[in-house]
């Protein structure tokens with residue numbers, strides 16, 4: 001991690017750096033606020049990041065954010081002082097000190113259009129699924145489908161949550177749970193056997209970043225998890241639609257997905273056994289929920305923006 005903020009004084013870099021602050025009610029505070037700050041983030045971006053997606057290269061806007069180091073330190077010191085070093089201390093520690101990423105498209109152009117609604121995904125880091133291509137979970141194909149879906153719409157973002165490996169328990173503990181799963185325990189029972197929480201993640205920071213990226217906008221959330229929808233609504237993000245994201249179902253992860261479905265995840269496995277991986281995710285309307293007394297904006301289906309993809313193809317052709 002890089003906490004020496006002197007880089008801010010390098011010309012050009014300075015224009016890409018923001019300090020973003022929220023009050024106790026999770027409201028974005030005006031720039032330069034001094035009192036009532038509850039959460040402060042350092043945000044860098046956009047940095048251009050060309051990403052290979054299928055046969056295309058799509059240039060995403062990459063933002064990085066981390067909790068202000070003094071705030072992260074205070075959070076951990078308070079936990080220590082209260083003697084709360086329990087088994088989810090790792091999660092609290094890694095969430096407080098992690099650098100998260102946002103891979104975004106179209107925010108500058110579409111934020112000003114009332115009819116445009118971004119499609120977003122909160123993706124918890126998964127080294128085995130995202131990097132190694134492991135089929136013990138569905139993370140890799142979900143990440144790929146989410147990025148493709150955003151590229152197709154031209155407006156949306158994946159928030160890549162780096163401190164949330166193994167639903168927050170970390171990579172080593174995740175490997176231990178895999179051993180326990182080989183003995184017949186499901187993914188949640190394995191956590192419990194290790195005295196670890198079934199799900200140790202929080203999504204407040206992700207919710208704050210969505211409010212920064214999309215001020216006063218509803219979002220369409222790509223998820224099967226009711227927990228993520230509730231968590232975002234709790235910090236005042238208007239989740240107007242759920243976009244189902246079932247991808248990468250294979251024999252090796254069926255037990256894992258069935259365990260998730262039994263814990264309330266909205267996954268109907270039998271419908272997805274022979275899915276076409278290239279079909280766009282299906283949209284499920286959610287009941288409208290007023291946030292802070294304000295009813296969500298009505299939604300109009302978005303026309304796919306192909307400009308980004310055309311641009312990406314041109315870039316690809318130049319490279320070839």
Ligand SMILES: [Zn+2]
Pocket residue numbers: 126128129130137138139140
């Ligand atoms: Zn995974």
